[in-house]
Amino acid sequence: MFKKDEMLIMPAVDIKGGKCVQLVQGEPGTEQVVINNPERVAKYWEDKGANTVHVIDLDGTLNGETNIETIKKILNEVNVPIQLGGGIRSIEYAENLLNLDIERLIIGTMGIKHPETITKLSEEYGADRIMISLDSKNSKVVIKGWQEEINKSATEISKEFEDYGAGSILFTNVDVEGLLNGFNIDPILELVKSVNIPIVYSGGITTIEDVEKLSKTGVKGIVIGSALYKDKIKIDDALKYQSLKGEF
Template sequence: MKIIPSINIKNGHCVRLVPSQYQCSDIISHSPKKVAKMWQEKGASFLHVVDVDGALSGHVVNDETIKSLIENLSIPFEVGGGIRSMKAIESILNLGVKRAVIGTKAVGNPTFIREAISNFGAEKIVVSIDAINGMVAMEGWEKVSNYNAVAMAKEMIELGVRNIEYTDILRADLKLGPNVEHIQEMIKSTGLDIIVAGGIHTLKDLEQVVNSRAYGVILESPLYDNRIDLTTAIELFEKGDKK
């Protein structure tokens, strides 16, 4: 299983988000580059990067910081947050980013996703499905749509999407542990390799996600709070190939 550290960028800083209050954050470091290099040195082979300002404003904001990551890392990473146009996708990919993560724009807009897949290829596009009580959240978690998360995932498959990331927002906020039942439903219903986030706070939680047959997991708070050691997690669940 792929272990993927998350780096959230706000005002050029690396921050930790409050899951149900996307606009609230604590500064972890004034240098996202330094944090990214630390995860690389600890064994990460891929990173998940979020432009928090972009998610809230609807367009990419921290492109200079993202460019700095490209110039200073030897591992690939994906970027999400405010990528809501073909021009934004093209700009991000042209910087050298491995994949563009599409969230809000994917909700109820199949034409956009189909066009993105056609223009850039399925391997370059990730659809992020963030859910509250099983319903898709959007615009930096500020709104909850009337789309069921699993139903949306099925629709994405029909559009050619091959990469889906699924976040259970409340599980992350309430520290309840992973919603294994929902994760398994998402995997079984789509037949895809699903990367999950939310509710993973300990190595035991991580093991539950491994047992759910998820392809990968995105980790944020447990890494920054030192509740999960990245190197240990990679040795146990990624290099051990316990998918």
């Protein structure tokens, strides 16, 4: 559940081949971080004070081979909420994950191709537990592991999914994902203004100044990956911005 005056800091635990990895723009073979035992990584972020851990099953996203056993290990290891996405291609698999007590399920390709699935899951499990993933590349939404383009922007499609019953939106700017070069604030501000449901942002967050800037946009959470693993941002410093600081 997103709180009114809080911006959640969400450390990313991306799983590939049963390991925690960080890729550049989601491209296989660009691993810059490889750590065994993702469940211990998730526990580390919990112990450091994270209130939510953001878990992505990259194998599920890229080739449909899910890391369900690793996901179960993470759920057994940590006590804070888990926000999970990657490779959710059927209602049945989504229901299985929600019944494992995943706090919030991130649905991308299936939701965009079949928006009625968002409605069904939201009605059955509650909108707070269903997040639609809008990944943007060259200002257009992309699906299937960022390989297929939809001829709409995230802002254009966001209102549709609010109407379909999504409880929140994960907005990822693929153009800057994993590059550690910062991000463009304008699409984020535009998206926040377009809907009334919470927005979580991911992509290009590199410095503590980026975290401060995002805390003023109205987003309800930010996902930080490579910058934490490469020690460009200290989790303790980032957590200081969980209370919203104002607005642009």
